[in-house]
Amino acid sequence: MRAGPALRRRSELTRDSLSWFGPGAALRTAARRAASCVECGQALRSRRTPYCSRGCRWRFHGRYFWDAARRVVLRRDHYTCQACGLRSRKSALDVDHIREIAVGGAPLDYDNLQTLCRPCHRAKTSRFLRDRRGSRAAPLPSAPDPRSEGPEWFPA
């Protein structure tokens, strides 16, 4: 498979690494020490990087960097809105949390992410807010899933 433009943008990945946060960094360090790929567990030939391949680096990054995850999801969905089927350029598309973070949706799970066009995303968000207002009685999850704790800048 041909490498997407995202894979070629090394400088962007470097920039993304500024937003690297705790759990991911700790996992990477542990993987380097153990000389096994942080993503798939395969033995590493060198301890210079915690990834056995570019594919593993990419998947791992996507789980810990919002920008990288966004690119992975847009590509997976072929730059097509999953609600109305509109195919568009990257800048006109949003990556949406299928189950909102506010109600316990996982922020960095690919299965919880989908591509939506702006209008569909806006419609979904206002529907969500309206439903939530309408069902105040519904209890919110008492303790958040520790895996879903993201940085504060994480978009909804």
Ligand SMILES: [Zn+2]
């Ligand atoms: Zn690997």
Ligand SMILES: [Zn+2]
């Ligand atoms: Zn749409």
